Amino acid sequence: MKDKYIDLIEQTFDFPIEAFDVNEQGELAFEDIPLMDLIKQYGTPLRFSYLPNISRNIRRAKTWFNVAMAKVDYQASYNYCYCTKSSHFSFVVEEALKNNIHLETSSAFDINLVENLAERGLIKQDNFIICNGFKRDTYVENIARLINNGHYNTFPILDNYQELESLSELVDQDKTLNLGIRIASEEEPKFEFYTSRLGLGYKSIVPFYQEKIKDNPRFKMRMLHFFINTGIRDTGYYWNELRKCLNVYKDLKKICPELDCLNIGGGFPISTSLNFGFDYEYMAEEIIAQIKAMCTEEDIPEPHIFTEFGSFTVGESGGMVYSILNQKPQNDREFWNMIDSSFMTTLPDVWAISRRFIMLPINRWNDPYERVLLGGMTCDSDDYYNSEQHANAIFLPKFDKQKPLYIGFFHTGAYQETIGGFGGLQHCLIPQPKHVIIDRDENGELTTRLFSKEQSHKAMMKILGY
Missing domain, CATH: 3.20.20.10 (Alanine racemase)
Known part of the structure; x- marks a missing residue:
């Protein structure tokens, strides 16, 4: 019986596809970036920017239009x-x-x-x-x-x-x-x-x-x-x-x-x-x-x-990574997986205009799956992500307290930081997550650097006048 998460994805989509792949351990790679290694180094919640995708899309558009002109x-x-x-x-x-x-x-x-x-x-x-x-x-x-x-x-x-x-x-x-x-x-x-x-x-x-x-x-x-x-x-x-x-x-x-x-x-x-x-x-x-x-x-x-x-230039360079903190069964059919941040503050387009992003688990692809809803940490009823924003119902590997689960939202590089108020006040004082810049050196090797730390309580208190 094919009940693993990877079976679901392979049956539903032509997977693997450009930019995404899964290793034998059931761990996701984005643009050949081993995301579990990124999590182990920096923790979650984590925003990242992968700079090579910016230049890639610019070069692609230039080629399309210049070829069109030549024809x-x-x-x-x-x-x-x-x-x-x-x-x-x-x-x-x-x-x-x-x-x-x-x-x-x-x-x-x-x-x-x-x-x-x-x-x-x-x-x-x-x-x-x-x-x-x-x-x-x-x-x-x-x-x-x-x-x-x-x-x-x-x-x-x-x-x-x-x-x-x-x-x-x-x-x-x-x-x-x-x-x-x-x-x-x-x-x-x-x-x-x-x-x-x-x-x-x-x-x-x-x-x-x-x-x-x-x-x-x-x-x-x-x-x-x-x-x-x-x-x-x-x-x-x-x-x-x-x-x-x-x-x-x-x-x-x-x-x-x-x-x-x-x-x-x-x-x-x-x-x-x-x-x-x-x-x-x-x-x-x-x-x-x-x-x-x-x-x-x-x-x-x-x-x-x-x-x-704008979005075409920078959108596909960005991503957000969260941990699933816990699962709350609210009735016989709805299981809420709670993330360690807020959709309203880190992905405001999800909340404001039901914008869709690619959402995938980062680990446990070889585990059985279940249908879930995703909830943010704020006390606001609108802080969620479900099938209205997603392309269809949301399925993730089954929640297990003994087996941490991480999820990623991809192609989030346009608008989210500025609309969310990067470095400023966040709804319910949820801190701005850390932000990591990922690049490649002249030999094609991955390099990472911390652009900003997770927002501190002192920074928020200063803005608020305390």
Whole structure:
């Protein structure tokens, strides 16, 4: 009888798969990292970041788009931008910048981050800095300072009509202000509102350019910015919005010769289950083919393509590891496995938007399994993980007080730390877990270092004013 956990996984999925494997002892490896060794060294709860996956995904996307361009003889460049809001950590941004990429910012302090990178020689003056978001005074001031200090490829993406006037006043008169405009795309039908709150409406962009930008010699309208909140997906909604964007681009290009960049922001999805499937190559080829076809039909030059990938860049580099502390049978059917931390604080997207991540046990794959629910340590009824968030019902090796059980959540590298308030207050004062950075040296050998210790009670008391 096949009643082991590994039997269940092998019957349900095509396993082992890329990134995951199990040894003869029934212990899970992620990207050839023996996770039980990591647990023995650092304990749990444990957050980790595996840096090589960042560079890997950047290289993959560059290949997909460059190959797509070559297939249709596309006569412009592809530019990969990393969205810093996905993870601002230095080790993430520094790893990404090793791959000749550019940055997208979303708030004032992002510019301070860029200036720090520039001081250290990691950002050059010719790097593109795409400045998105609604811009308060400090953000506008910081963007202007960056331009005034020689970062000529800084592109403020206008989100409303007032930003242009503020930038014009603060940018030095001898500097050219390269501008972009964000399209206020229509949201998916299931959204609670019809049009994105960000950007300018489709019909407003050409008149705004003619009235405020066209006749000012200091302004160059260089980029049209198209962003879909749901990301790049093969849906009728996405292709319809892309076509509307291309219509705006061709209309604007005919009266704005300096327009030469099209930003198709909104990232590729990442793997959230063992049966994940997404044809990245097809999507890149179809996007480029549609843009090329429009340019050929309208007899206009192809624009330089920019993408803004945040979760795709960093998401698959992260993981969270927990211990199962105990099991609480609450009735005849529900068995709650209690973790040694909180989902609400360490994986807030699970709690807030029922986001799915890959969840697997790290040991005991050769043991029988049972159906369970997972509960966090806070006294909040919403601190749980079940089939609503997971791809299906949750099965784990049977709980046994004499045999410790560890579980891991994978591809959690985007947003969780910042949304969870890294280093700050946590719900029910559950401490922030330790964070380990995993890399490989020039010989391919694994290296680990402790980035941050588990949060102490003294650190929390200080924040609270005690």
